[in-house]
Amino acid sequence: MLRIAVTGAGGFLGWHVRVLARALGWPEPVVISRGDLFDEAALAARLDGVDRVLHLAGVNRGDPVEVATANVDLAAALARGLRRCVTPPGAVVFANSVQAGNCTPYGDAKAVAAATLAAARPDLIDVLLPNLYGEHGRPHYNSVVATFCRLLAEGRAPQVHEDRQMELVHVTDAAARLLGVPEDGSWDPSMPMLRIGVRELANRLAAFADIYRNGEIPRLVDRHDVRLFNTYRSQCFPAHYPLPLPRHADSRGELVEAVRAHGTAGQTFCSTTRPGITRGEHFHLAKVERFVVLRGSAEISLRRVSEDTVVRFQVSGDEPVVVDMPTMWAHKIVNTGSDELFTLFWVNELFDPARPDTYPERVEAAEPVPAVLA
Template sequence: MRVAITGGHGFLGWHTACRLRALHGVDAVRLGRAELADPRALADALSEVDAVLHVAGVNRADTDDEVERGNVALAETVAGAVTASGRPVDVVLANSVQAELDNPYGRGKARAAETLGAAVRGAGGRFADLLLPNLFGEHGRPGYNSFVATFAHEVAAGRAPQLSGDREIPLLHVQDAAAALVAAIGTDTRTLVDGEPIGIGEVLALLQEFHDLYATAGEVPDISTPVRRNLFNTYRAAAFPGMWPVFPQVHADDRGDLFETVRAHGGTGMAFMSTTHPGQKRGEHYHLHKVERFFVVKGEAEIQLRRLLHDDVVTFRLSGDTPSFVDMPTLWVHNIRNVGDTELVTMFWSDQLLDPAHPDQFPETIAQEARA
């Protein structure tokens, strides 16, 4: 299936493109501001795909009117391109639960659904309208995507965000939202997607708990529930790459050295060791949810990481002479290579036991290859 994503470089768009690649082997056509500003280019792009995930939207603007009109204008642009494509195209709208409320954002999203649905059905396609709650997750923009992103960046920077009001809010991890969007392709429905109710103060308390344990010694907190794991991965994304590598305390005597590699407060997990010959490499994959640690015990190693669907590479050099480790953030391709002249000994730890049927491990190279 050929899929296009409007707003494909934004928070939800990027996560959805990552999920399509990981679980469905689909490289989505990611449409951004340039394509949305050019009706002809947008119509040409939609004429080449089977489905469109309309994720682009206006969350913040200088005025309420710009928020309301902006979401309607984006829907009108996509609707015009669907009509101009001259063929049936299935469309899924990433709508908001606020579409049922009388506020500028809600009114704009409601009118966007009406406009886009009419055009899609008029062209013979199917239209799915998904009303999503508040989203959070890795690489959300602080001050824009959600209060969780703002809290995570503030806490990761060692600051103490102020809680101006506390109430319960339904939250949905962005990968779960992406899963709902993908599952809705080819359907004609209006669906309210539930989030998990959680207090704003509870979110802040959890992020501060994670920071207190993780920032100084890399101690893994209790991530035994999905919401804890997802909030922890959100915090880790905000803390990466600034806090790495970590150098634990080494206890030395005449027998040798002793140091902790992983201390975990909850959940299941597994640790294992590897030896790697000079010049050889391990990894070249990424994870959607797994928490994973690379601890260099002996030898010289280079760890490379690249955020999926991005170009920049983060590189760390670690040595067994000064034992240290780096945790792999979710949705970052990573590898480890022996860059020394002797054997490299590495310990690995994951928060979950290996499930061969669902390994949460997707092959990808650090060096992006040209794609047709």
Template structure:
């Protein structure tokens, strides 16, 4: 089971991001339920022989009793399985919170859970990593629950006007960066280098600018990684309702003309392809890269599927009525020539292709 990973909380916000990150390295993820559906024998079997066990499951909303007791219970259940595993995990990673040191009820519960897991790891000789995570943000977070970034992004995408109730400085970390820390792709000691400090009002101002620019079909300034991650987060709330981007085609006796993209900052790369009838290109996803498809001539179907779901979104596009379709991060996508003629397609990405870090992960749209 080389590079085999087991994790709890696989179906939550951070769990989805961790599973997406694991896809890039081709690692299999076994999921371990905790709580009322926990089975110690099944959990011990699932984690036995794994190189990494990641504990994500927790309760951060609910009554004081639920928050205090459930976080401890989940850790205790997992600890039981750890000591029963035939071959204990090499590394046990706990997705803890930076609030674990602030003395709050939630912080104390998270700290207690860390102590429980640390003791189990020491008993079986596993390496224990206690990763303190700040405020997380990222694609498909739950509005009014996961983080203020999700709430602001959702409201702006719906044409609403968010307000700041209490302005304070936030320490923010993109969920894909958190996933890299938890999966070992990035050394846990580098977490501070990935964090960004911003006030709640400053965060809202950034998102308002992103919203205003993208509503015109243009790409905002994504030169800074934080702004790129905020844009990817925001646009996850606009898809598919606000897609595709409508382009204006100008035609006269000389031929036709239309603009493909306006980018407000950062580097980029444009490319062009021809595709024979019946042939597809793509069947991959990106974790951070922004990509735009525009058919110049011919007819095609652009199909997309959010990772770990069954729902496929399709757009029928033609060069005679040009539109741009932006590929959401962590959605597998492809374009298929559905016409009788050669398909001409323009592709734009916000970064120059790097063969050492392509951020292009194979994943079929249709299973």
């Protein structure tokens, strides 16, 4: 269990680093703001004695002069603070880029930043990151994946102006590499890459969106398919939910098509829940999970990890609907009726007790809770 400090904690990579640290059960990171970076004494005090410093702060896009200057200045400020620490941090890690030194303002600034930090800490862990994608990326800024997913979520078609090969890494795998944790869950610090063309990426995401539009689960053949699908779902939530289900009725009764999965393995289970009882209070990093209330009434509530806003859905077996749990959102279901609640759950993978991808987290408050599987 490590105590870490993070610059750029509010960014795309920074949020995923904090989520993974929370899943690991580590203390809340020490967040180093831009203001902290340029207050040398305050910065040294905040960095003093931590186990690991992650330098994620930077500027990726914008005016070329600003991009170059900001990345160098941020690294220089951190280097000054590191030199003033009474008890130096155990390790310093720089989220560098594979573009470092490529004769662009951004690439050259990242190379200078790395050299600046290495002068203060010769044991600097310099991690060259490729293009990152993942849940809640900022469209038109963080990744073409985020941009395509947002367009598809809005019912628009991605436009491919230049088809080229890309190397993509899911941001949780990058976070695991930066945190220095072994592969022991829904992440892989070796950062497995997806090599894919821009047009092929657009077509794959469009196929996911087309199938999911009706609540059906697309075929997910590997870890990158699952994570691309989760990235798309993150751009859909919460506006696209709940999803209505096809219902068929005749003199015998009713039939509800709760899960239609296109060649995707999974596990289905059902539960009964007494009035007033809660199930859930956890989040997942990778698995796709579906809730369908078939009898009774309930409230499904969700909160994005490290944020405060709670999203709530009132659901009933009288009108069955789908609410799929987005990854990295704490969620729970509460029986709000006077009768027993009957709920169908579906996940895209068989439950593995050794790697459950289930992390305790209250929806209404941030403190951890005892593990509950469903």
